[in-house]
Amino acid sequence: METKSRTEYSAMNTTVAVISRMTAILMGFVTRVIFTHTLSENYVGINGLFTDILNVLSLTELGAGTAITYALYRPIAEGNIKKQQQLMKLYQTFYRGTAVCVGVLGLALIPFMDVLMKNRPEVEHLTFIYLLYLANSVLSYLLVYKRTLIEAHQMNYVVLIYQTGFLVLQDLLQIVVLLTTGNFILFLLMYLMCTVLSNVCISRKAEKLFPYLKEKEKERLPAEERTGLFRNIRAMMMHKLGTVVVNNTDNLLISAFVGVVSVGIYSNYYLLIGSVRQVLDQVFAGITASVGNLGATEDQGKIREIFETAFFIGQWLYGFAAICLYELLNPFVELAFGRQYLFERSVVMILCLNFFINGTRKAVLTFRDSMGLFWFDRYKALAEAALNLVLSILLVRQYQTLGVFIGTFLSTILTSVWVEPFVLYRRRLHLPVHRFYLRYLLYAVCVGAVWIVTDLVCGLAEGSPLTVLLIRLPLCVVLPNLLFFMAYGRTKEWKRVLERLRRIEWGRLHRGGM
Structure with a gap:
């Protein structure tokens, strides 16, 4: 496989990332405008609320992704395939456990929906709508872990190309659904389908780039390395808790103390501010793996x-x-x-x-x-x-x-x-x-x-x-x-x-x- 310098990888990752985010912003904005004019304010509000609920449930991931990505940098720099296999096997186990935890906790929240919503909106099939959001989150955890190896090899642009392609497809399908049917459940099904297809394709691409992912590695990480890794995971769990509480409870507090309609208003601002933030964040996402390599060498x-x-x-x-x-x-x-x-x-x-x-x-x-x-x-x-x-x-x-x-x-x-x-x-x-x-x-x-x-x-x-x-x-x-x-x-x-x-x-x- 052809290798590039850190500067070249960073430039390519950042360029593709900015283009992909701008594409996502444009398509997301068009979809959002049609969404707000096709469906009521209540749907706008519950979209933001359910998204934040599932972001809170993502705490069960414990920060394993960041900790294991960091652990991959040195084996990749040294060409140690066996160590990469051991780490990815551990990563797979973590994410399967995360999927189960998110599913169980998400189902356990259903009886408390009235507590999370001040003046519960008159929306048909509200519980089923929530279950679709939950299914999307659970399925993502089952399929997403292999992309980490691509990113750790400073090739995040590969992941972004797939994600952007399926995001554009998703937005186009959702726009068609809104304009022809105005059906929110069908709108969500398009979201679910494209998320699954995107993760499946990225997973297969990872296996093609790194065939050793498909090999069975029976040996576990040495005990001292597992100890250090679990120590970092505990630390990242605390960071994950802080990040989720700070960034993903605003909608919950607004919903509980002000009302779901205000959540809908904030969701529009969050879409615009978040879109700009995502574009700029790609400048740093594009250099993350290169910084990891920098620290190792x-x-x-x-x-x-x-x-x-x-x-x-x-x-x-x-x-x-x-x-x-x-x-x-x-x-x-x-x-x-x-x-x-x-x-x-x-x-x-x-x-x-x-x-x-x-x-x-x-x-x-x-x-x-x-x-x-x-x-x-x-x-x-x-x-x-x-x-x-x-x-x-x-x-x-x-x-x-x-x-x-x-x-x-x-x-x-x-x-x-x-x-x-x-x-x-x-x-x-x-x-x-x-x-x-x-x-x-x-x-x-x-x-x-x-x-x-x-x-x-x-x-x-x-x-x-x-x-x-x-x-x-x-x-x-x-x-x-x-x-x-x-x-x-x-x-x-x-x-x-x-x-x-x-x-x-x-x-x-x-x-x-x-």
């Missing part, structure tokens, strides 16, 4: 340089995106879905702040997970989860939907924003962490200043939602980036980015000349 100086460059890119991209989202979300939502689906500007502001804060964490998390440091900040995840629940429940009673998102913001600021880089700098980079905090503060001040200037200029736009959108869009694309370039154009981080781009282009031209 390179020295401290190289690792530090790559991290600082990745963090710089992250704060620029997510800062620019947060500003655009704040200025464009409301006119876009009003134009696409209707005025009844609008949030107040204060809610949009906190959503965009949460987007930016979590975006600036991506570089740190990529390096932490790829280098196996998740044990050292495991209690941070539990503290963040507890803070998020307590603060959100306290604030939702007075501030309704806004209170839920303020709780999420505060819990992240008080824990993850400072603990995660502390662990990375102390345990892997071996540098004083105050250097990172100062850099983070400077970046945040710069983003804040650019945000204020952009908002003042965009505030001059008046008229219909379409007019405001058309005026603000070019302003948001040009003005923040121009201001960022004026601030960062002479920094060493910007020069490193340019140098990386030149290397990628040179490599592409060189191969083309061959």
Whole structure:
């Protein structure tokens, strides 16, 4: 099998990932618009609620995926096929157990549906609809584990090509169903069918790329290696708990304290913000396996340089995106879905702040997970989860939907924003962490200043939602980036980015000349 350099793999993974996410956004948006205009607000609400319920149930996965992926990096770098077989056999066992646990716990929640929904919506066959969501989740766990080996070999672009193809097929089938029948159950069946087909095809592709996956490996991992792996899985379980509570309980709290209709309104914003986040996250997803290889083969100086460059890119991209989202979300939502689906500007502001804060964490998390440091900040995840629940429940009673998102913001600021880089700098980079905090503060001040200037200029736009959108869009694309370039154009981080781009282009031209 042909091998490439880390830079080439990262460039290919990132390029394919961004294209696939943009395709998914476009198709998902068209499907969502038709969905909201074809079905009632209640269906929009239960779609978001059931998705979050199953994300909470995904805690049973225990973080085994991240821990085992990290364990694969060194055997892959060393060409140790036997060790890869042993790890994948263990991974298969974990995911079969996860499928059973999700199925059992999901069925156990059915009697408590009225507790999870304030003013239960009048939707026919609600329990059967929930069972379809549950079946999709369970079947995914049974089939998905083999793709991890493809990703660990720095070939995530292969997985993305399959996923994007079936996602486009799914959206097209769902659009046809909505326009011809308006049947929500048939809509979900298309979702279920395409998910299963996608995972089956990826699984077969993995077996073709790595035929040793089909060989029976009877030997287990040595006891000391299993001990270390289970230690990392326990740590990732805590991280998974924190992530799920912070990111996937918002809809549950809004549903329980405010109402299912508000969940539907949030779902539209979540779709748009989440789509942008998924595109930008692919920049880091594309380099994850390469960072794992970097940690297994390179020295401290190289690792530090790559991290600082990745963090710089992250704060620029997510800062620019947060500003655009704040200025464009409301006119876009009003134009696409209707005025009844609008949030107040204060809610949009906190959503965009949460987007930016979590975006600036991506570089740190990529390096932490790829280098196996998740044990050292495991209690941070539990503290963040507890803070998020307590603060959100306290604030939702007075501030309704806004209170839920303020709780999420505060819990992240008080824990993850400072603990995660502390662990990375102390345990892997071996540098004083105050250097990172100062850099983070400077970046945040710069983003804040650019945000204020952009908002003042965009505030001059008046008229219909379409007019405001058309005026603000070019302003948001040009003005923040121009201001960022004026601030960062002479920094060493910007020069490193340019140098990386030149290397990628040179490599592409060189191969083309061959």
